[in-house]
Amino acid sequence: MLQNYLKIGFRNLAKNKLFSLINISGMAISIASFLVIALFVYDELQFDKHVQDVNRKYRVYNEHFTDDGRVMRGAMIPPPIGPTLMDEYPEVEAYARFMNFNSPVLFEAGDLKYTEDKGGCADPAMLDMFSLKLIEGDMETALHDVKEIAISQTLAKKYFGDKPAVGETLQVFNENYKVTAVFEDFPEHSHLQLNYFLSMQELLTTIPERMRGWGWSQFHTYIKLKEGTNAVQFDAKLKDFAARNAWPTTKDHGSYYIPHIMPMSQVHLHASDQKWDIAVRGNAQTIYILSATAVFILIIAILNFINLSTARAVNRVKEVGVRKVVGAFRSQLIYQFISESVVIAGIALLIGGLMTELVLPALNNFTGKSIPTGIFLNPLLVIVLLVATALVGVAAGAYPAFYISGYKPAQILSNKKSGRSGKTVLRKSLVVLQFILSFLLIIASFVVSEQHTYMRTKDMGFDKDNVIIVSLRGNMQTNLEAAKNVFANHPNILGATLQYGLPGEAFAGDGIRDRVTKKDLSLSMLLVDHDYIKTLGLTLVAGRDFSKDFPSDADDAFIVSEAAAKMLGHTNPKDALEHEVEWNRWDNPDSLKKGKIIGVVKDFHLNSLRESISPVVLHIYPKGYSSMAFGIRSEDIPATLAHLEATWKKFNTEWPFEYHFLDENFDKLYKDEEKLATLFTFFTSFAIFVACLGLFGLVVYSTSQRYKEISIRKVLGADDANLVFGLSKSYLLLIVIAFVIAIPVSYYAAEQWLQKFPYRIEVTYLLFVKAALLIMAISLLTVGIQSFKAARTNPVNALKEQ
Incomplete structure (x- = not known):
């Protein structure tokens, strides 16, 4: 019996090549997307599971x-x-x-x-x-x-x-x-x-x-x-x-x-x-978002299958009627149609598995993971996939099976199919649901991408481009100022500074004591030289910079950020000038560095935009310096690096020459957002493709059922534009309904996700307009091409058919 079911199933696939292709390709892409995401999520969940107890x-x-x-x-x-x-x-x-x-x-x-x-x-x-x-x-x-x-x-x-x-x-x-x-x-x-x-x-x-x-x-x-x-x-x-x-x-x-x-x-x-973590970091929200995306894509594929199967049911009702007349039970018909669905899911699994094998190396390269390929060589995974495929096949085929097998022989053979108009409503509802899910994914993709772009491009309050950092090593520390000047002696070097504490890197957290209130203030501390503010392009909003014209600056001068000035009780930065503070010296904990604030700089970010701006204090302290930073011209960077390396070798032969660019620090900080944005856009594109694939199949079917109607309308004078609009408007209405339902849900979800960022984009109506236009354009293209093709058909060919 099962062999017979499978034989009939394969014959139906071969007979209806276009619909078989749509169903199988949509399901295969969805299964591949689901598998790739599932393997990524599984890998993320394995951290530290090997540790005993x-x-x-x-x-x-x-x-x-x-x-x-x-x-x-x-x-x-x-x-x-x-x-x-x-x-x-x-x-x-x-x-x-x-x-x-x-x-x-x-x-x-x-x-x-x-x-x-x-x-x-x-x-x-x-x-x-x-x-x-x-x-x-x-x-x-x-x-x-x-x-x-x-x-x-x-x-x-x-x-x-x-x-x-x-x-x-x-x-x-x-x-x-x-x-x-x-x-x-x-x-x-x-x-x-x-x-x-x-x-x-x-x-x-x-x-x-x-x-x-x-x-x-x-x-x-x-x-x-x-x-x-x-x-x-x-x-x-x-x-x-x-x-x-x-x-x-x-x-x-x-x-x-x-x-x-x-x-x-x-x-x-x-x-x-x-x-201040050194852990290999993942992100739970990334896991949640990608998992939801995988489920959405799979649901869209199942809805496609249900829609196309129920739409095509009219083509198989005579088969059902004849088989019922000759004694077939409804349960046998249900098994028949579900087995066909499982066959489609099985073929899709094989294709989806091959697609997964092809995608995994690229995913590993992008994410830095080592997710093993050869998924069909893992017996346990194969069993899980086969069971899951059977469940997907049953889920996708159950409703069409019960729907098609429910026709009565007398009704079928007398060509009366009344009472099934409610199925059209259900089919349209499933299309709406598909596009609700697609709309949610598109909005989420836009939000993630724009937030990532915002974090990468927002003004951080300093110049992070074209700044090279070189660590202080060996005999460079014998005469710091002389070493800095030798390194900086090149026309491509625009500025140089010695310091401990750069944005995106380690910095001190000692804080200072307010000599007025006698309280310790928790601040981020940067140990700098006279050229730090100029080299990094910080902006002074009150007072002055450190200057060699004031020799005492090394011993008793401090510069603070606006946020630090507010901690000291000064809303107006100018009022913070001359405020007395002190700091416990590192070289002698029993000795204090006492001084006054001589300047206030505009707030700037020491860390990524995931964190609020920290209050910062800067002061000169050569014993704490750990590196040099050089602001360089963007032209001929190799020549600049060659000069720095040659100078390095003059000072130190034990340590190899090593350097990095300041903006690399922030590239690392935003790597998680970049990965999520890219992966999300990638899989959202698949979801939209699968949804439109199903829409294309429905349009092909509906236009094939209306060829005579279209031909009569053409004979009566309807032009191509009117025919295309007439065929398309019902689907466009469904898409509009999906937009209306999805907007509040997507807005709420976007706002909730953005809450974790102190600095974030605004969720404006433009995001929804862009998403709406994108889906509308893709859907119009999908529906319009097939509708236009139907409208251009020679009416004589359709009207002479019996």
């Missing part, structure tokens, strides 16, 4: 509150929090801290010299916290003493080849460190990707007081809770923990924080609002 491991972050009402979350916290939680709460089984080095470090082993990043100081428990497998060394003894280092398998191979690395020596910071462990490289789906750990004992020995301080937020800290611990109840205890331990140090000075815990498995997708 991951359901008991958490990252601690701080929620910071300031007197001026600002609230922000920080991924880095003070060093005492981990060990103190272990001491005070029996629920904590273990803790591990990691302090990241924010710049590359020179490694030496024999004649080999390379700069390495992705490393820092770590507690021994860090190895177990991330379930790192040791290739060499002992988990019980690694990283327990000063001058010890654990390195990845890649670094071990790089510096020591095939011989054992444990027991060997690596020179780091010009000091010898003993290799005590070699661990397998962090798995791809780990939210941390690190290459080496120096022992935390180094910091505990050299700066013990600072390691006990509750105000130095520089550590990523993880804890493991004991079996059976209620994480929500434990988190609720942390406010009291902070009040007892940290607030006496921080709250009286204008700010305080409350620690919270986040499951390790959620860090990749749900920590995007935490500042």
Whole structure:
């Protein structure tokens, strides 16, 4: 019986080639889109699933509150929090801290010299916290003493080849460190990707007081809770923990924080609002949006199938009548039509699977992932796909099957098909639903794309283009000003500055003390020289810039941003001039740098537009400088780089020449939005194509049913334009109805998504007009071509048909 059903199904596919092509291609594209998105989403959900006891491991972050009402979350916290939680709460089984080095470090082993990043100081428990497998060394003894280092398998191979690395020596910071462990490289789906750990004992020995301080937020800290611990109840205890331990140090000075815990498995997708993070970040909203897109595309394809099948039902009613007369049961007819639907879904699955295989390499290249191809070689995945395909086939074919099989033989054979007008209403409703979904996707695509463009192009308050950053290394620091002048001695270099703290990079968060109110203010701090403001193109709104004509500027002058001036109580920037502030010097914590504000700069963004503008203070402090920045001409950049490299080699032969452009920092910050915008536009285009494919099929069918009507109208004098309009207007009306229904839904969804951005586009009527015009144009083209073709048909051919 099944073989017979399949045989009839294939014959019907071959008999109705156009409709078969429309159904199969629409379903194949939808399945391919669904598969690609599903594989991407599945990959994103795998982060940290490999970690043993991951359901008991958490990252601690701080929620910071300031007197001026600002609230922000920080991924880095003070060093005492981990060990103190272990001491005070029996629920904590273990803790591990990691302090990241924010710049590359020179490694030496024999004649080999390379700069390495992705490393820092770590507690021994860090190895177990991330379930790192040791290739060499002992988990019980690694990283327990000063001058010890654990390195990845890649670094071990790089510096020591095939011989054992444990027991060997690596020179780091010009000091010898003993290799005590070699661990397998962090798995791809780990939210941390690190290459080496120096022992935390180094910091505990050299700066013990600072390691006990509750105000130095520089550590990523993880804890493991004991079996059976209620994480929500434990988190609720942390406010009291902070009040007892940290607030006496921080709250009286204008700010305080409350620690919270986040499951390790959620860090990749749900920590995007935490500042100063080094995790490999995804975005939960991206997952939600793409998942909804995949479902929408699949629903549109199913609706296409239902529409076309019910529309074509009239062509098969005689078949149904004859089969019922000769004894066929309705259930047999239903099985027949559903099996045909499953056949179409199966063929679409094969084509969609091949399309997925072709698309995956490009997706991996674009997203930086390694999603494996060969989906049909995975037995479990094949089973899931076959079951899913059968379900899709049944879902798509069930209604047409019940609809077609419901005709009565007498009604069919007497050529009376009354009572089916309600099916036309349903078919039109399905078309409306298709275009509602398409409209939602288009609006979402426009909003995501325009928000991304807005973030990339909005004035950040400084010049980020054509600025090159070079780190200070070796003997460059002997005479900083002389080194800067030598590098800047080239006609293509327009400006140069020394500093610690550039937009998009690490900067200090010490803050300053207001000498009037005696309160500490939580600010972003930039350590700069006399040329910083000019080189980066900051705008002075009050006072003056640092100047070598005022030698005392190095010792007692500060410049603040407008937001910082407001924190000091000055709405008018000019009123902030001469305001006295002070700062705890890094070189001598017991010594204060006291001075006055000499200038106020216009607010500018240190981070991406996902974050509100931070209040900023700038002052001259050569001991903190870490890099040079050069404003360059946009012409002949290779010659400029050649000059910088040649100058670099004169100063330092140990470190390789490395540089980057300032705008690259922001390219990285907006990478998630760029990926989402591109992927969303890509899949939305598929959704629109599938919807219009179905619309095309309906128009082909409806015009084929009205050829005689069209011919009679032409004979009576109707011109082509009137005929095209007559054939198109009903579909255009359906599209208008879809617009009206979709506008409030899409507006609400867009506003909700944009709420997470402090700086965002306005959702104006133009967005909806553009979306409406786009769908209208595509639909008119789809309907118009076929309608025009029908209108141009020779009426004689249609009227002589019986």
